[in-house]
Amino acid sequence: MAVTMIKMGLIVAVLGIVSFAFGIAAEVHKPAAGIPIMSRNGVVMCKYPSDPTVVYGYLSFAFLVASSLTGFLSVFYPYKGKSVPSSAFLQSTLFVTFFNSTLGAIGLAAALLLWPTISGQQHHNNNMYENLSSASGCPTAKTGVLGGGAFLSLNSSLLWLVCLMLASNARYDFLEDLSGESKAKEATTSGYNAVLEKGLDNIFDGVE
Template sequence: MALSVKQMATIVTAFGVASFILGVIAENKKPAAGNAIISKGSVICQYPSDPTVLLGYLSVAFLFASAVVGYLSLFYPYKGKSVPQGVLFRSGSFMVFFNIALLTTGLAAAFLLWPTITEQLHWSQNVHRNPSYDCPTAKTGLLGGGAFLSLDSSLFWLIALMLAGNVREDFFDDGNDGDKDELDKVSSADYVVQM
């Protein structure tokens, strides 16, 4: 089944929006603190049941799905015609947005994973010897920030996809038909001389 640019863009957008929504819900459902139960010189933290950790991990999963599909959509051979990666990376604007998409994906993953893992650790390590321990939860705002970065990441993948489409059109309008045999006939020495 051949996919079109619109279908790939729709998949990237859907995964990015799902990651955003799940991250925002995780931020809103996160409790402010747990209940401290003092027992024989130690504190046992009891946290209310909430879906923060599950939603955080789902948000990260959709972020990675959006990034993987976004990355693959850039190099996918639409209509059976592929463009060499070197041609795509010669475009300055494509290169800039490709790197921004990678950066925002990494930042979004960090902002989503940090509080999710911290919250999970608070739940699993809930007995503390310090009687003044106040049973905190993960830092507020990181999940929401990660959710917005996740949405930004999918938007940057879409911009990179549009720029790749422009490069692809220019490549094929210059008389390159995408025929692999024609590309193989050009030797590396010819390529160096042309530069």
């Protein structure tokens, strides 16, 4: 099955949507509040209930990485066996602008997804606290951040689609210029050979 830009674009979009879905699921569930249990030595142990937020957060990040790698590959992939140098894409100011914007969105999305996810995991693993106030309760990860990361993850996949369309235009222009140069060179070579053959025929005719 041949790899086409449309297929690659669909894969990027699907991975971005799945990343968005897991990020929203993590935001909807929100980190569960722990139950503080006071020990004899003044250390408070927080007992957290089972919570899928951490798992959803890591899954959202994993699909963000998959979408980003697929998007990057789709831009520079040699479709139909015709590779195009990266300099051909960098000549387009619009492509460079959207490409850098996409990388920025990916980095920010990854930060927003990982920060509360890792914090939530640390709260579950390191659940012993000293001088914990009963009013504040057990610490939980920041809410609202995962939703922002999910939306940025979806936006990054849409930006990859824009980059892919701009890359398609850059590929077409480069291959057209390359084809034109090849045809011009072939025409020049053919003309030179024709003149050379005619000159040789004249020489042989004079000898005869």
